[in-house]
Amino acid sequence: MEAPPQNPKPWLFAVALNLVRDDGRRAVRQERKLALLKGEQGEASAPAADDEVERGERIEAVRAALAQLSENDREALLLKAEGFNYDEIASALGLAKGAIGTTLARARRRLVEAYRAKGRMRDVAR
Amino acid sequence: MSHVDDGQLNALLDGELAPADAQAIEAHVASCAVCARRLEEARQFLAESSSLLDVLVPPELPVARPEVPAPAAGLVGATPVAPALDLAPAVPAPAAGGERRPTRTAKEVALDIDGSTQKSPAIRPIFPREVERRAAAAAEESTKGAPKRRVDWTQLAWAATVVLAMGVTWMVSEIRHAGGAPSAERVAVNDGASTATAAREPAAAVATGPAAGAGAHRRAAPPPRAVATKPPNARGNKPLPAEDATPIGRTGALASRARDQAGLDRASAPAAMGAMQAPAPPAPVAPTTPRQQPPTAAANQERGERLAPPTASPLAGAAGVGGAGAPAAPAARAPSADLLGRAVRRDTAREEVLTSFRRITLDQAARRLSGAIRLIDGRPWDHVEVGPGRLVPGSDRLHDVVRVFYFDDRGRPLILDQQRIPAPADTAGEARAAIGTLGMAPGDTLVTTAPSGLTRIRWLDRKYFWLSLSGNMPADSLRMLVVRVR
Numbered sequence: 001m002e003a004p005p006q007n008p009k010p011w012l013f014a015v016a017l018n019l020v021r022d023d024g025r026r027a028v029r030q031e032r033k034l035a036l037l038k039g040e041q042g043e044a045s046a047p048a049a050d051d052e053v054e055r056g057e058r059i060e061a062v063r064a065a066l067a068q069l070s071e072n073d074r075e076a077l078l079l080k081a082e083g084f085n086y087d088e089i090a091s092a093l094g095l096a097k098g099a100i101g102t103t104l105a106r107a108r109r110r111l112v113e114a115y116r117a118k119g120r121m122r123d124v125a126r
Numbered sequence: 127m128s129h130v131d132d133g134q135l136n137a138l139l140d141g142e143l144a145p146a147d148a149q150a151i152e153a154h155v156a157s158c159a160v161c162a163r164r165l166e167e168a169r170q171f172l173a174e175s176s177s178l179l180d181v182l183v184p185p186e187l188p189v190a191r192p193e194v195p196a197p198a199a200g201l202v203g204a205t206p207v208a209p210a211l212d213l214a215p216a217v218p219a220p221a222a223g224g225e226r227r228p229t230r231t232a233k234e235v236a237l238d239i240d241g242s243t244q245k246s247p248a249i250r251p252i253f254p255r256e257v258e259r260r261a262a263a264a265a266e267e268s269t270k271g272a273p274k275r276r277v278d279w280t281q282l283a284w285a286a287t288v289v290l291a292m293g294v295t296w297m298v299s300e301i302r303h304a305g306g307a308p309s310a311e312r313v314a315v316n317d318g319a320s321t322a323t324a325a326r327e328p329a330a331a332v333a334t335g336p337a338a339g340a341g342a343h344r345r346a347a348p349p350p351r352a353v354a355t356k357p358p359n360a361r362g363n364k365p366l367p368a369e370d371a372t373p374i375g376r377t378g379a380l381a382s383r384a385r386d387q388a389g390l391d392r393a394s395a396p397a398a399m400g401a402m403q404a405p406a407p408p409a410p411v412a413p414t415t416p417r418q419q420p421p422t423a424a425a426n427q428e429r430g431e432r433l434a435p436p437t438a439s440p441l442a443g444a445a446g447v448g449g450a451g452a453p454a455a456p457a458a459r460a461p462s463a464d465l466l467g468r469a470v471r472r473d474t475a476r477e478e479v480l481t482s483f484r485r486i487t488l489d490q491a492a493r494r495l496s497g498a499i500r501l502i503d504g505r506p507w508d509h510v511e512v513g514p515g516r517l518v519p520g521s522d523r524l525h526d527v528v529r530v531f532y533f534d535d536r537g538r539p540l541i542l543d544q545q546r547i548p549a550p551a552d553t554a555g556e557a558r559a560a561i562g563t564l565g566m567a568p569g570d571t572l573v574t575t576a577p578s579g580l581t582r583i584r585w586l587d588r589k590y591f592w593l594s595l596s597g598n599m600p601a602d603s604l605r606m607l608v609v610r611v612r
Contacts, residue, residue: 077179102131102133105171109171
């Protein structure tokens with residue numbers, strides 16, 4: 001039996017990411033739809049309908065932009081957004097720490113560019 | 127120093143560089159316009175990407191952001207193109223005392239952007255802490271007591287109605303069984319069209335004359351319970367209850383009058399009725415099918431011969447007197463023309479039954495049924511009659527019906543009607559016509575219950591025997607007898 005990792009957090013997330021990948025592949029194969037719970041928006045602070053629509057569109061655009069990233073770039077970006085440091089991200093993704101900065105730089109630029117491109121297409125469509 | 131690559135610039139912005147490396151890069155950026163521009167560009171990408179990712183977070187939840195390291199003092203002061211503090215709006219610091227948002231994990235976000243699961247960011251991972259919270263909430267709720275259930279009064283009312291109806295049905299059935307079915311009910315046995323009880327008394331008065339007075343006299347008579355106490359072997363000449371043993375025909379009127387004149391009680395009435403009937407010399411008749419003959423078959427047979435035509439059925443006679451035994455309704459005391467007319471019509475039909483059905487012996491009946499007659503196994507029969515099928519509901523109108531009479535311990539009549547329908551092998555056309563008349567196919571069973579309580583089970587067996595068992599008893603009780611018909 002292997003000794004427990006010194007830093008369990010990135011190890012745990014690496015395991016979680018592997019599970020997520022497996023799960024995603026299985027879902028694609030079986031065309032399974034995940035049961036999604038209703039959003040946790042509070043009723044008291046329910047936003048206006050226009051804001052809600054606009055926000056929904058923006059969310060869709062961000063997701064579409066994220067989907068255009070490579071898997072490594074996307075996961076590095078999301079892990080960073082979750083508060084992980086470079087060491088942890090490197091451990092989770094199996095990359096060198098020195099490559100994380102480059103990966104993040106590329107991911108951020110591509111995300112923004114993809115989002116802007118989406119916005120331009122949307123504007124043209126309107 | 128060569129230019130700083132994007133990775134180092136991002137590491138600088140993310141605070142991931144060692145202090146010495148950070149100082150070196152800051153120094154270079156301060157002196158290099160290209161790197162300063164690229165640093166500014168990287169800062170903008172960082173800020174914009176962070177704001178984009180923030181969109182995915184539900185707005186009411188505290189947004190967890192990585193802890194932004196304090197900008198190097200030298201960087202801020204050294205160059206205006208590296209305002210690390212400017213990151214603060216784009217990458218807000220975590221809320222005071224706030225912890226990393228537990229409801230949004232990398233797994234969750236990754237699922238969000240999976241091609242097959244592009245749904246909402248509202249996928250809720252189940253965290254142990256949340257499970258504990260839910261369990262605690264459930265426990266707290268349970269300690270407060272079970273939540274009040276709303277009473278659905280509509281359903282309750284329906285349930286009460288059903289229970290009430292079942293109870294009433296049971297009570298009526300019990301009363302009917304306990305008190306002996308009023309003879310008016312028995313009209314339906316012989317004459318399915320006649321079921322109205324209230325109109326029977328005037329009908330009886332019109333039809334029978336003397337019997338009407340006798341009926342009034344008998345009204346106070348107790349129910350025929352005493353009959354049931356007789357042992358089965360003493361029922362060779364089965365004592366019929368007063369109502370049953372009182373025909374409206376010639377012999378019926380005579381019998382009732384004789385009984386009234388003689389002051390006989392119910393137990394002895396049948397004997398008196400038998401004495402009043404035209405005696406026929408007893409002729410021993412060999413049983414048609416020994417297996418079908420009950421223990422008292424010989425006695426039955428002998429009596430059947432003795433009571434042979436021209437007497438009408440005592441049961442059929444009971445039809446006319448049934449109203450006399452029934453409680454007198456106001457309409458009966460002052461019969462209207464319509465009521466009287468209906469009574470007359472009913473009485474006409476009854477008379478037709480009386481005149482059309484005649485008693486025959488068991489072997490005569492068997493011969494009419496092509497050699498075999500069906501009887502209720504283990505139950506002594508009373509007598510056998512034959513009449514046209516058109517007078518028996520549900521039968522083949524083209525053929526005669528053999529009618530076997532039984533009486534149960536309470537004096538209630540049971541009638542086993544039977545016909546033999548020509549099998550398709552005999553004459554296909556006739557059989558088809560008969561089956562078409564019956565509306566039944568071999569193996570079919572039809573159970574009907576009239577408002578009067580008369581239950582009739584009709585069936586056509588595989589040998590093309592049409593049978594009908596009728597009686598004033600619940601269908602289940604009648605079914606118990608049906609299975610014993612051999």
